[in-house]
Amino acid sequence: MIQFIKADTLLPQIAPVVTLHEKKEPAKEEIKQEDEGQKLQMEQTTELAQVISEKVKFLCEGKEAVPPVQVMAIQLETLVAALDAGGLSAKYMWEWLTSVDSQLASLEQAAAPLGWQCQWDRSYKRYFYRNEESGVIQWEYPSEHPSQGGEEAMELCDSPPPPP
Incomplete structure (x- = not known):
């Protein structure tokens, strides 16, 4: 019969003791490099977004404008994808949704x-x-003008009344 023995009971490992002074904190230089890297990435992202925006505007010249409601639908799909990917805060999404909801309420009032x-x-x-x-x-x-008392039927009748 084979007996299994937990390895650390035979060869116990000494756990290193970490004191407050030994805790490794990121060096200020590392933090500075990360900040500079993020800043550079943000600048590049902003610049690329501007270039793409300019190209899209140029390509859309002479085309029919996209209705505001369709713009809302496109923005909604984009923001939901960003939220699902973890690139957007739920707070920002909620604020945007409540803003759009109030805009839609105004459109609904104007539509009737x-x-x-x-x-x-x-x-x-x-x-x-x-x-x-x-x-x-x-x-x-x-x-716009609801029919009352057979007005609609009279409007549809093209034949003259019978002779007396």
């Missing part, structure tokens, strides 16, 4: 005609419209 509210339905993932006076809800954009 007078007397209507534009609201989001999360389960259907689409907007609906609520009449502020009657409470009527509909998916389609409300007409």
Whole structure:
């Protein structure tokens, strides 16, 4: 029968004792080099971002402008990717999201005609419209002048009335 014995019981290792004076702290020169390296990287990043921005603006000349809502969607995808990669703080993301949410609320108010509210339905993932006076809800954009008492039917009729 083979017996196994833990190695450190036979050959005990002496653990080094570290005193406060022996703790190795990064040398000031190492910290300075890291700071300079980070500063250089930031300068290079800023410069490259400017060059790319200038190129993109030039290439977009004469093209239709991207709607602000589409810009929000692109920014959202970019920031979510940065957050997932650990390159963005949750605090910054939250502040950006709350800012965009208030901008969207303004757009929603402007999107609905007078007397209507534009609201989001999360389960259907689409907007609906609520009449502020009657409470009527509909998916389609409300007409500016609601028809009353058969006006719509009369507008559609092209034939003259029968003779008396």
